[in-house]
Amino acid sequence: MKPLSLITGNTRGFSIPSLIIGIVLLGALFCFPSFVQSPYALHMMILLFLSTIMGESWNIIGGYTGQYSVGHAAYYGAGAYGTLVLLQKWEIPPWYGMWAGMAVAVLLSLIIGSICFRLRGPYFVLASIAVAEIVRITVLNTPAVTNGAEGILLSDLPPFKIGGTVITDFVSKVPFYYISLLLAIFTIVVTWLLQNSKLGYYVQAIREDQDAAHSLGISLSLYKSIALAISAALTSLAGSFYAIYIKFIDPSTVLSLDLSVQIVLIAIIGGIGTIYGPLIGALVLVPLSEALRSNVIAQGLINCGVVREDSGVGIFLKEHLAHAHVLIYGILVVIVILFMPDGVLGFVKKKSRDWGLGTGKGLDR
């Protein structure tokens, strides 16, 4: 049995060892909050799951269908605003509002698709950016509904009923941990189902060669629209979750171009067109950005004795490294893309083949 087959996406049935590893991993994730109470650790895990949801969602249209949308903030924002506007204006609980947000996102995706899918390659990318910017500016300029640039601040959440249990305690991060974990698993399952369906074959054919796909009886506009709608619906879930979790949204956080790029990066860094690529991408990017933002790296270098705390370099690192986190983050992303053009997962697969650990064949799919 190839040790890497779990992460490299064995698609034709699961082998016993990878199934066991998967169950153990899932079990550990479900028990995590019982052992770790630190809100910070829980927060990091929630961010990890949220990034996974975003990356997996984008992967459906970008990785599988090959349509590089750099406007996914529009759907994220639709989820976030849909949920909070309904809550604030009409006191509709977010558990219902998120479905409304999803409906808006899907509708938006159909409109965007009908405009942008006529274009191919870089022109599609530009159009997707433009349309997302239109959405952002529209939200910014309709303060009557969206509060404009001020954003929406949520004071308290109505209780959430699942079956018999009622959850009222939203100060704790534990409910959010489980919600985001379940959503992340849900998006991975959706991706797995996609890959093993007619739709999955069709969108991958579109990615590989649109004209060939068209000549084999595949309606390009139909299947691209379906893929984008699924992607948009899942992205809106991430947006709704963010809005309820952070309890504050404004156009510059949930509708910005920055966010769209961030979503794309998660999938590209991890490895696009694979089930677990975006998960790997989130595992790399979330800790990286957090380590750079805090002073962990500078402190670590000093503690290891690499740099003396009172030396010029030490003072520089301590004072300024955290300020330059965006710059360093950017440079690291460029390095990863340069040296791992197929993402981290593609890189691992290639190395495992080179070192004879297995054929890495699962990744071709």
Added chain:
Amino acid sequence: MAILEIKHVSKFFGGLAANADVSFTMTQGMIMGLIGPNGAGKTTLFNCITGYYPPSKGEVLFKGKLMNGLEPDMVCKLGMARTWQKVRPLAKMSVQDNVMVGALCRTGSLKKARELAMEQIMVVKLEHKADFPAGRLTIGERKKLEVARVLATRPELLLLDEVMGGLNPSESEEIIQLILDIKKQGITQMVIEHDMKAIMRISDRIVVLNSGEKLTEGSPQEVVNNPEVVKAYLGDFHA
């Protein structure tokens, strides 16, 4: 019975007539050869027939149904399928998955599609490469894959655009046998080919295009003995 009728089809790109007033009819089960010098408008005609370009003028009737303005995917679903002169493998997908994409045109079940795909892969004798990524095949194998994939869509009329281009003689011979086998299955074929010997062997009738116009049409013997055809290929001197 006429399976395909092409009536006065013209295609203009700006002022250039890539096809001008081309008409001919194909009957069920025949192999029609389509020849002509480079730039004669053979591939343009394929594109007009299969929905990639709407014809500027004229009509394309498939089984009596007007095809003008239909998208290529609809054309394929109605039973008319084409291959590409420049092969278009779905490079990162395996050979079997490539053919499955074609088979999914007629079934929603992956299991059924996988079986149908395997049948066609056996027909073109690529079964030893079934799990190979299509991008790693040789040109000869890619041409075969192209045929297997298009056969999997269960066409009644197959348009083959230079499936022998760039192949060595033994590979060409395999393709010729394949085309004749497809004919035995009752599938009507239109074949663009530059290899004269091959086209003479397989065609029931041949249409010659030159500068976008139909120069002549007839049996292979009639066509090669036509001085106009010799002139189009070799110039005035030889005629």
